[in-house]
Amino acid sequence: MLTTIIRLIFTLLGAVGGAELANLYQISIPGPSFFGIILYIIIGAGIGYFIGGVVGIQTAKGLNWMEQTIQKVPLLDIIVGVAGLIVGLILATLVSLPLWKIPVFGPYLAMLIFVILGYLGTWLGLRKKEDISSNFKFLSQSKIHGKKFIPLKKILDTSVIIDGRIVDICRTGFISGELIVPAFVLKELQAIADSEDSLKRSKGRRGLDVLHELREEPNVKVKIVEKDYPKISNVDAKLVQMGKDMGLPLVTNDFNLNKVAGLYNVVVLNINELANALKPVVLPGEEINIYVIKKGKEVGQGIGYLNDGTMVVIEGGNVNIGQEIKVLVTSALQTSAGRMIFAKPKVGGESKTEGR
Structure with a gap:
C-alpha cells in the first residue's frame, strides 16, 4: 500500500515535471505543440512511475527495519533519548539565534549547532539514564529492591492455557x-481443537474454554496480538522471539521452553515451579x-504419593503394597520435574490394608 501511494505521487510529479519542461524549452515537434506537451507528460509520468517504485520499496523496507529496531529498544531508553533530544534542540535554538544574522554562512552554522546539540542531548540522556530513572519513580522499572522487575504484561504459551491452572492463579x-x-498460539489451539485425535481435541477445546474464563476475570485483561514471525516455523521459537522483542516474560509449564528462553535472557514464569514451591x-x-501403591525401580522399593502428588520412595516398602503404613522421612530430593521424598518404614509402625 505504501509503495503504491509513493509510486502514484512520483508519477504525478513526473507528469507535472514533463509538462513544465515542455513549456520551458518550447519544444517543437511535427504537429501541434499540444501533442509535444502530452508526449513529455507521458515520458515524465513513466520516469516518475519507475523512480517511485524504487523509492517506495526502499521506504517500506526502511520503515519495517525501524519498526523492528524500535520494538527491541527498551521503553526507558526511548523516553530518556527523546527527552535528551528535546533539551538539546532547545539549547540549540537559544545558541543559534545570533548566528542567523550572519550573512551567507549563518543558517548553515545554525543547522550545524542543531545537529550537534541534538545528538549530544540524546547521547548524554542515554549515558545517564540510570541516574535519571532513579530520580523518577515512573521511569525506574528495571529493578525493584535490587531484583529484576516483572512487567504487568505477560505472554501466555499454549501449554499453560491448556493446563488451566492459570485461571485459579489469576483469581487469587x-x-x-x-x-x-x-x-x-490461538491458531495452534484451534488446530488442536480440530484434531482428529479425541484426546488432543479435548485439550484444544479446554484451552479455548480457559481463554473465555480468563476474559471474565476482573484481575486480568486478555489481549490477542496479531504479531507473527513468518520466517520462524516453531511456535516455541516464536514465543521466545516475541518475549525478547517486547521485553515481556513468558508464562508456561513447558520445561524445554523454559530452558530455551533462559538462553535468550527471556524471563519465564513457570506454573510447575510455582506449584512445587x-x-x-x-x-x-x-x-x-x-x-x-506399586513397586519401585530398585529392588525392595515401594512407591506412594502424598496428597499434593509428591512421590515417596519407600526403602523395603514392596512388601506393603496395598497397605497404608507409617514411614520415617530420610531425605528429600528437588529435581526439575518436582520434589521426591525418600523414606523407610517405621519399626513397630502400624499398617492397615485398604481397598483403594
Whole structure:
C-alpha cells in the first residue's frame, strides 16, 4: 500500500515535471505543440512511475527495519533519548539565534549547532539514564529492591492455557495485568481443537474454554496480538522471539521452553515451579502415613504419593503394597520435574490394608 501511494505521487510529479519542461524549452515537434506537451507528460509520468517504485520499496523496507529496531529498544531508553533530544534542540535554538544574522554562512552554522546539540542531548540522556530513572519513580522499572522487575504484561504459551491452572492463579490475584495471547498460539489451539485425535481435541477445546474464563476475570485483561514471525516455523521459537522483542516474560509449564528462553535472557514464569514451591516441606525424621501403591525401580522399593502428588520412595516398602503404613522421612530430593521424598518404614509402625 505504501509503495503504491509513493509510486502514484512520483508519477504525478513526473507528469507535472514533463509538462513544465515542455513549456520551458518550447519544444517543437511535427504537429501541434499540444501533442509535444502530452508526449513529455507521458515520458515524465513513466520516469516518475519507475523512480517511485524504487523509492517506495526502499521506504517500506526502511520503515519495517525501524519498526523492528524500535520494538527491541527498551521503553526507558526511548523516553530518556527523546527527552535528551528535546533539551538539546532547545539549547540549540537559544545558541543559534545570533548566528542567523550572519550573512551567507549563518543558517548553515545554525543547522550545524542543531545537529550537534541534538545528538549530544540524546547521547548524554542515554549515558545517564540510570541516574535519571532513579530520580523518577515512573521511569525506574528495571529493578525493584535490587531484583529484576516483572512487567504487568505477560505472554501466555499454549501449554499453560491448556493446563488451566492459570485461571485459579489469576483469581487469587497473584497474576494480574494484561495477558497477551499471540495469534499464532490461538491458531495452534484451534488446530488442536480440530484434531482428529479425541484426546488432543479435548485439550484444544479446554484451552479455548480457559481463554473465555480468563476474559471474565476482573484481575486480568486478555489481549490477542496479531504479531507473527513468518520466517520462524516453531511456535516455541516464536514465543521466545516475541518475549525478547517486547521485553515481556513468558508464562508456561513447558520445561524445554523454559530452558530455551533462559538462553535468550527471556524471563519465564513457570506454573510447575510455582506449584512445587507451594508444596509443604517434609523434613528428615518426620513421620508420615503413606499408602504404598506399586513397586519401585530398585529392588525392595515401594512407591506412594502424598496428597499434593509428591512421590515417596519407600526403602523395603514392596512388601506393603496395598497397605497404608507409617514411614520415617530420610531425605528429600528437588529435581526439575518436582520434589521426591525418600523414606523407610517405621519399626513397630502400624499398617492397615485398604481397598483403594
